[in-house]
Amino acid sequence: MSNHSSDGSGRRQFSDKAAAYVRGLIMSGELRPGTTVRPETVGQALSISTTPAREALQALRVEGFLDLLPRRGFQVAPLTGQDIRDLFRVQALIAGELAALAAANCTEDDLAELDALHHELIAAARRNDHEVLEDKNHAFHRHINKMAGSRKTLWALSLITRYVPRQFYSSIPGWPQATVTDHEELLEGIRSGDTDKTRASMVAHIIHSGELLAANFDERMAAPLPATEAEPLQSDQASHR
Amino acid sequence: MSNHSSDGSGRRQFSDKAAAYVRGLIMSGELRPGTTVRPETVGQALSISTTPAREALQALRVEGFLDLLPRRGFQVAPLTGQDIRDLFRVQALIAGELAALAAANCTEDDLAELDALHHELIAAARRNDHEVLEDKNHAFHRHINKMAGSRKTLWALSLITRYVPRQFYSSIPGWPQATVTDHEELLEGIRSGDTDKTRASMVAHIIHSGELLAANFDERMAAPLPATEAEPLQSDQASHR
DNA sequence: TGAAGGTATTTCGTATCCGGTATACGCTTA
DNA sequence: TAAGCGTATACCGGATACGAAATACCTTCA
Incomplete structure (x- = not known):
């Protein structure tokens, strides 16, 4: 949720594209933990040079997707279901903080906007339109997060949400309904300005x-x-014989 | 607190050194928000080439220290006291989560280790030895965080603690005493296995x-x-006329 | 079979070059 | 004089080639 990764600027750097590419490969399971990822291979796959590819790998290291072993290159960091659970726990804490701030700062316009988004989400859910459903859910959360008005908290959240693949939620059976009720509870809390409840x-x-x-x-x-x-990117599987 | 930035490996990459260098410059206030930072300038300052310097700057972008404006290079991101407060709020949430997990997982050996560390900290505080005081405080927190056994939560914390300069706390008047009492309360919570209190x-x-x-x-x-x-690194002050 | 040594591969850092774009400066014109 | 326009320069983003150091692999020998 709330994936505001500076998109919309249209022209991204090659390193951003490369990072998104490898990130997607890891999160989709095509690149298993332990696999070594080489800059040149990534560059070839995207028809770019190794320089921006290497920058992307360095960025992914900061993001926790890759480990860098000196003189032995990058390899995919361990990632288990429990890691995902832990990550979401942290995401929940941060998003909760933002929501509480949002509830405290909420204006009439904000409430109207959130209501509108919420109803558009309901409509999309009814039409079974996964695309705009994901869109509206996204916009809903992003607006709450922006309302909080805390740059760095938002940054922390954005780092963690890189672990959530796009277009994921809507494919889960029962998720749309659950989300509608969850969002209604959220709106109630925000409307009443109850920070703890929110x-x-x-x-x-x-x-x-x-x-x-x-x-x-x-x-x-x-x-x-x-x-x-x-696999185009793996030249060496973990090899922990 | 708890700064476990992969130190101890001895030989770091050039990009890591460069990142640490620029990070330090920003947090010490020598590089003001809005200042543009060029890879070549960083490279010259450290006698390294621009390629690893650029990688470092990309990493710092992920870490939130720098913004990248397309075709206009890197510049120091805005950072105010309020940002620091927000950052610590998030750090508190994450460290709290880790502490709660630690309290749940605590063994006899862990408790003994923490007690030992705590007493060494007290001794250092009494001797007014800032160096080991900072050291012991560090080790104390790190041990708690390791006890939690949550890789990714630890990663999230480590990202945020990059905003805390080393050797900072001990220079604050009154901090050692406050820390001792705080740590005692922590130990009490951990000893009793009370996750909420911890x-x-x-x-x-x-x-x-x-x-x-x-x-x-x-x-x-x-x-x-x-x-x-x-200033060696600034070639162009903000210039938002 | 195990150890030692040499070769090959790869990482990491350096140096350099080029195209494209944005900014700044200066010129022209109203 | 002030506004508009075109040129020039700086520099960003990326490509490429090269070299040194370290690791991995393979062969050989005891």
């Missing part, structure tokens, strides 16, 4: 979502291999 | 520390300029 609602909402993602993740990792042969 | 103690402890740092930061930023002339 925080608690947000925490519960996110932890619940995280549980779904973690379960899905475990399931995927249990599968032997994801169909495709000849 | 969490609350940790949150309070960190928010209190953050207040001190934020106040100090505001004070420094209010000062016109930090003595030294001819």
